[in-house]
Amino acid sequence: MVQSVTHVGNAHLYKKLPYDTLKDFAPVGMLTGQMAVLTVHPSLPVKTVKEFIALAKARPNEILYSTAGNGSIPHLSMALLGSMAGIQLVHVPYKGGGPQVIALLAGESQASLATVASVIVHIESGRLRAIGVSAAQRANALPDVPTIAEAGVPGYEMSPWIGVFAPAGTTKPVIERLNAEINKALKLPDVAQSLSGQALDPWTSTPEEFAARLKTDYDKYAQLIKLTGAKID
Numbered sequence: 001m002v003q004s005v006t007h008v009g010n011a012h013l014y015k016k017l018p019y020d021t022l023k024d025f026a027p028v029g030m031l032t033g034q035m036a037v038l039t040v041h042p043s044l045p046v047k048t049v050k051e052f053i054a055l056a057k058a059r060p061n062e063i064l065y066s067t068a069g070n071g072s073i074p075h076l077s078m079a080l081l082g083s084m085a086g087i088q089l090v091h092v093p094y095k096g097g098g099p100q101v102i103a104l105l106a107g108e109s110q111a112s113l114a115t116v117a118s119v120i121v122h123i124e125s126g127r128l129r130a131i132g133v134s135a136a137q138r139a140n141a142l143p144d145v146p147t148i149a150e151a152g153v154p155g156y157e158m159s160p161w162i163g164v165f166a167p168a169g170t171t172k173p174v175i176e177r178l179n180a181e182i183n184k185a186l187k188l189p190d191v192a193q194s195l196s197g198q199a200l201d202p203w204t205s206t207p208e209e210f211a212a213r214l215k216t217d218y219d220k221y222a223q224l225i226k227l228t229g230a231k232i233d
Contacts, residue, residue: 001162002025002164003161003162004217005073011221021218022214028163028179028182030204030213032195032201032202033203034200035115036113036114036115036116036158037119037145038132039113039114039123039131040112040131042126043107044129046131047129056088057087061088063090064089064108065111065112066094066103066109067093068093068097068099069094070228071228071230074114075091075093076225077134078112080156080220081113081148091228092108100112100114100118104119113134113158115199116133116139133145134159135157136157139199163214164182175207182204186203186204187204
């Protein structure tokens with residue numbers, strides 16, 4: 001299993017890797033998407049994505065957003081939002097997703113694009129306010145929260161995924177058999193329940209769909225990492 005943030009992001013964050021991200025792996029199928037949710041501290045006077053954008057435009061470089069670090073998916077996701085919405089926010093990187101959320105809860109930051117699993121308890125308790133989901137579809141765990149795209153930023157989509165790869169050169173019949181078994185497993189009630197317990201949604205795909213998604217995200221991450229200037233030596 002491979003996570004998109006490291007698999008795709010590392011190709012652009014590191015100057016040199018001992019493998020080729022696109023050529024050395026054969027996409028088999030996707031397992032799940034780790035969608036994030038744009039979440040704000042209750043002290044920020046916004047309840048929708050449009051209100052968030054309007055406030056950010058009225059107060060450029062004043063709203064602080066916490067992330068799991070430079071080049072992390074929360075960083076890239078918010079950079080994409082800022083670019084598409086034409087707003088200037090202040091990035092405050094922390095060392096990991098835990099500190100990222102703690103900072104938001106404490107009011108050290110006013111906003112964050114955090115994984116649904118890491119903030120859903122605080123959203124349900126009212127300690128944080130969810131205003132938009134980063135994926136192309138709503139999260140099963142937060143059905144009443146619109147996607148960022150439908151809430152005011154058409155075309156916005158940032159969805160890290162977990163997928164399965166085989167070594168490059170694996171025969172097509174083997175790839176297709178593995179894909180069929182993975183998709184079959186994702187439809188099992190206990191698997192769906194296990195994913196739901198982690199605020200994750202199952203994502204089925206064909207090998208071709210997964211390959212297309214890989215290339216799209218490869219190009220998207222390249223642009224966002226260049227935009228943010230993030231790098232790891």
